[in-house]
Amino acid sequence: MKNLAVITGFGGINAAGRSAGHHAFRRMVLESLSPADRERTLTALAALMGTTDEQAILDGTLVREWDNVDWDAKAVPFHEPFKDADGNQCWRLTHRRLPVQSAGQMPKGFDPAKLYRSHHHPRGLQMAVFAASDALGSLGVEWETLCQHVGPDEIAVYAGSSMGQNDGYGNGGMLQSALLGKRTSSKQCAMGMSQMPADFINAYVLGNVGKTGSITAACATFLYNLQMAKNDIESGRRRIVIVGNAESPLVPEIVEGYNAMTALASEANLKKLDGKNAEEAADLRRACRPFGENCGFTIAESAQFFILTDDKLALELGLSIHGSIGDVQVNADGYKKSISNPGVGNYLTMAKVMASTRRELGDEALKNSFVHAHGSSTPQNRVTESHIYEELARAFGISDWPITAVKTFVGHSLAAASADQLMATLGTWATGLIPGIKTTDKIADDVHQQGLEFVLQDKSVDSDKMVVGFVNAKGFGGNNASAAIISPTKTRELLQARHGDSALQNWMNNNQAVAAASQAYDDAMLRGEMEPRxxxxxxxxxxxxxxxxxxxxxxxxxxxxxxx
Incomplete structure (x- = not known):
């Protein structure tokens, strides 16, 4: 019997806030929370942002106008070419407004560099240190204690970034140095590498001597790494795997690059979408509108990490059970018209994880499932991805299949995008809420809807009966991945069937102290006692x-x- 990969801890940071304790998720469903949960969520954000003003907290989170960068999006430096009187090619410094004026940024005022000795680390690596530390804090067991229960090589870390680190402390600074008349530093080249989040976590957070690595697969990167983590746990090669991604692409050059592909929601196109003239302000809070009338995705930064252990270790130590990994599938598209054009691979990945779910958990599990769609908010995606779900709902006999997309809140964080989706999937089981696609007023006419329920407002569900959450990712170049995530309730049922009533009772007894320690960590973070490991x-x-x-x-x- 293969091992079960259990999610025993998680943490991170994105535009909605800190992930551990489900705080980022609760920011997404703030309007549907009880007064006590709402207050705790605002307190968690206040600790990050350095303000207790509720309106400032609300305005400074989720997708919004640029406000948290060290450059001015309305006046980005630009070297304009011209020829002098003798005809020589020259350049003069000028400034121009970015066509894209919104992004999924960290909560306003949050600066991970101030929380530890960051020593000119690129922002993506600062976020990785904070996010991995948040995941460890959520465990409720000291990392050193956990490590002594396994062999040194029975631990793995799979983490990276799709774009690499491209701010001034990474690749960006290295490539700009000659033009800016600066000296390339000894750190920029090394720290710009895409696998550096894993390297940083190994060397400075965990002291890991086990396996390490990162697969880069554009917007599906996290699920590719999750597949490696799951396979390692199931095979017994590893007993603990930390898997995640850190992506911080919010630099002018990257924004310009995606905008040149007409992939991003530009300020002008948002105005056009809403029938506004050039003088009127664009609705930048609603820049990302999955499955509605939309005009491009909203670029974002995020770092998310999940701690997976095998089921025996989770039961032995009483580790908290947030869910487990059912199946993860990866497929390419075959021959393509263009590198960015969607193909057939995503039909295969979704169909295979659905079939394996039915095989392992029964047909009722499929009918009690929901989908966190890629939902990138491009006109092409809303048609092609919805067609996949419509075809598979028909093939598997599913009706009123709930579909949501959290990019509506946090934007598209590239490598970390499906990690944002997994974080939100766990939030549904903790709160009984599927977050609505609230920036989308109405599903676009060309979206396929047969057998589907696109959730536009927060939807209450029975957490015990909602068995599976599907996470779907589509990436440039034909990188497709889908995952089936099993609920905590169903995971405990599986563990009881595998190991017996006595083992589960022992787990429940041991988990009391673990849960209390995890709560104590969260309480300290809410008091502002933040010190990343x-x-x-x-x-x-x-x-x-x-x-x-x-x-x-x-x-x-x-x-x-x-x-x-």
């Missing part, structure tokens, strides 16, 4: 710290050896 230069291992034989290697600080 960052271990620069601590407990550095040297060859002398190894005891090597022909059957095992023992490492200083680890109870269990690496078995050869």
């Amino acid at each position: 960052y271990r620069f230069g601590e407990n550095v291992l040297e060859p002398a710290d190894l005891e090597i034989t022909d059957t095992e290697i023992r490492i200083r600080g680890w109870d269990k050896p690496v078995i050869l």
Whole structure:
């Protein structure tokens, strides 16, 4: 019997706030919360943003006008070409307004660099340190304690970014240095690499000596890495896997690049969409409108991490069970008309995870499921993705299938986009709410809707009966991935069937202390006691710290050896 990959901790940061404790999710459904939950959510955001003004908190979160960057989107430096009197090619510094005036930015006022010794780290790596630390805090068990229950090589970290780190401390600074008359630093090239979030977490957060890596697959990157994590846990090769992504592409050059592809919702097109003239203000809060009349996606930054363990370890230590990973599938598109044009691969990934869900959990599981769609808010996506769901709802006999899309709140964070979706999927089981696509007033006429229910307002559901959440991702170049996420209630049922009543009762007893420790962490964060786990230069291992034989290697600080 293969192991079950259980989600035992998670954390992160995006435009909706901090993920652990479901705070970011609750920001998305704030209008539907109880007064107590609403107050706690606002308190969590206040701790991040440094303000207690409720309106400022609401205005400074989710998709909005540029407000949290170290450059002015209305006056971006630009070298305009011209020829001098002798005909020589010259350039003069001028400024221009970005065509795109909205993004999914961190909550206004939040600066991860101020929380630890960031030492000129690119923003994406700062976010990775904060997000991974948030995930560890949510565990309710000290990382060192958890590690002593497994071998050093039974841990893996899969993390990265699709675009790399492109601000001034990473690739952006390296490529701009000559034009700006600056010296390239020794850090920019290395820190700009796309796998650096994993490297940072290994070296400065976890002290991991196990497996590490990152698959880059455009907007489907997270699910590709989740598939590796799931396979590792199920096979028994790893017992703990930290999987996630950190993406911070909010620099003018990247925004201009996507805008040149006509992929982004520009200020002018938003005005045109709403019938406004050039002098009127665009509705930048509603820049992202999945499955409605829309004009492009909204670029965003996010860092999300999930801690997976095998079911035996989760039961043994009483780790909290937020859900488990059912199936993850990846398929390419085949021959394409253009690299960005959607193809057939996503039909395959969704159909396969649905079929495996029915095979493993029964037909009722499919009929008690919901979908976190890619929902990028482009005219092409709303047609092609909705057709996939309509065809599969027909094929599998599903009616009124709930479909939502959280990019409506947090924008499109590229590599981390489906991690945002998974975070929100877990939020539904914690709150009994499927978040509505609230920026979309009406489903567009060309969207396929047979057998589907596009959720436009928060929808109350029975968390115990909603068995599966499907997470779907479509990426440039034909990168398609879909995942089936099993609810906490169903996961506990599976564990009871696998291990018996006694094991589950022991887990419940042990989980009380774990849940209390997780709550204590969250309470401290709400008080503003934020100190990301960052271990620069601590407990550095040297060859002398190894005891090597022909059957095992023992490492200083680890109870269990690496078995050869």
